[in-house]
Amino acid sequence: MLDQTALQRVARSVVARPSRGQAVVGVLLAVLGFAAAVQVSEVDSDDAYSGTRREDLVQLLQSLSVAQDRAAGRLADLEETRDALQLSTQQRQAALLESQERLDSLRLLSGQVAAVGPGVRITIDDPDGTVGAATLLNAVEELRDSGAEAIEVNEAARVVAQTWFGDGPDPADASLVVDSRTVSAPYVVEVIGDPATLAEATAFPGGLTDEAEALGGTVSVVTSDELRVESLAPARATSFAEPVT
Amino acid sequence: MIAVLGLLVGVLLGLFLEPSVPLALQPYLPIAVVAALDATFGALRALLDGIFDDRVFVISFVSNVLVAALIVYLGDQLGVGSQLSTGVVVVLGIRIFSNVAAIRRKLLHA
Structure with missing residues (x-):
């Protein structure tokens, strides 16, 4: 039921010889197609709020x-x-x-760790067994007074606050008991602290040197930049004293 | 023939180049496209009626686009841009429908 004349007109215009008028129409339609495609892609790419x-x-x-x-x-x-x-x-x-x-x-x-630092090494020789616990205790007190921070005797006995000194079982054999540990002469006392002050503490008149030499011993003091005090004091648990909080 | 080719070339160019529409043209482009569509359907109808004339088509195409853009511009200046755009689209839509109906009647007698 198609209209033959209309279709023929369309067919004729489609196959018609290209003319200037057709070219102009083509250009206009190209512009239309271009604009439509651009507008479509523009709408597509718009964000969600464009129509709000x-x-x-x-x-x-x-x-x-x-x-x-x-x-x-x-x-x-x-x-x-x-x-x-x-x-x-x-x-x-x-x-x-x-x-x-x-x-x-x-x-x-408290002597729970080994210590290293500058200090003095005091060697007390006692050939006659005449230097006793009292002399050593005096020496330790003097050293503490001079700022000794770690003291040990014969690299075996660490001297701390609770350390006690006693004379050896036989007074003639030149030995002492430090914290139940027997040490024999020569007593080597290693002390960490300010070397000059510590050396001074042994040398003043009536001090360790004088006292030991009066008893027949000899004392030599060597200062050192690095002494190691490696013996440890036994750990003590308190039974009665408790900290006041 | 050239017309169909031109339409195709334009669509392909627009799709592949994907140019962004300048901000100043953004309100006018959709209306202009609808106006141009109206002119194109009018031309198709005239072709079927045997009274197609490319001079008429060119003038109606350009004037349609310009008038549509002018109306939208005027609406924007008056503060009724969106309403006027809607109005223009409605009018052009009606015209496109009537043109398509005429084409259909011409081709199918229905």
């Missing part, structure tokens, strides 16, 4: 700014918390460092 009404956009913007305010408030809170935590961490680290230092010095003073 103005009121909706305003509402969206408002809710976004409210959300942003809330997030900013939360951020400020979190930063505050972070700062407080950092501060407390720093304080805790400082306290930890301080207690670690205190622990180190207490362990050194």
Whole structure:
């Protein structure tokens, strides 16, 4: 039922000899096709809000700014918390460092760890067995007074606050008991502290040197830049004393 | 023949080049496209009626596009741009429908 004349006209125009008019029409239709394709791809690439009404956009913007305010408030809170935590961490680290230092010095003073440092090595020879516990105790007191931080006798007995000195079982065989440990002459006392002050503490008139030589012994003092005190004091548990908190 | 080829070439160019529409032209392009479609369907109808004339087509095409763009521009200046765009699209749509109906009647007698 197709209209033959209309179809023939279309067919004739399709196969017609190219003319200037047809070219112009072609150019215009090309422009139309181009514009339509561009517009279609433009609509495709537009974001989700292109078709949204103005009121909706305003509402969206408002809710976004409210959300942003809330997030900013939360951020400020979190930063505050972070700062407080950092501060407390720093304080805790400082306290930890301080207690670690205190622990180190207490362990050194109580003879629980080996010590190294400058000091003096005092050698007391006692050929006649006449130098006794009292002389050594006096010497230790003088050394402590001069700032001795670690003391050991004959590389076997560490001298700490609880250390006691006793004369040996036989007074003639030149031996002493330090903390139940028997040490024999020559007594080598290694002391860590300021070498000059420690040497001075043995040499003053009436001090260790004078006392030992009066008893028939000899004392030699050698200062050293690095002494090692490696013996340890026995660990003691307290039974009665408790720290007052 | 050349017309169909031109349409194809234009579509392909637009698809493959994917140029971005300048911001100043963005409100006018869709209306211009609809106006040009209207002119094209009018031309097809005239072709079937045997009264097609390329001079008429060129003038109607260009004037359709320009008038549509002018109306949208005027609407934008008056603050009723979107409403006027809708109006133009409706009018052009009606014209396209009536043209298509005429073409259909001509071709199918229905």
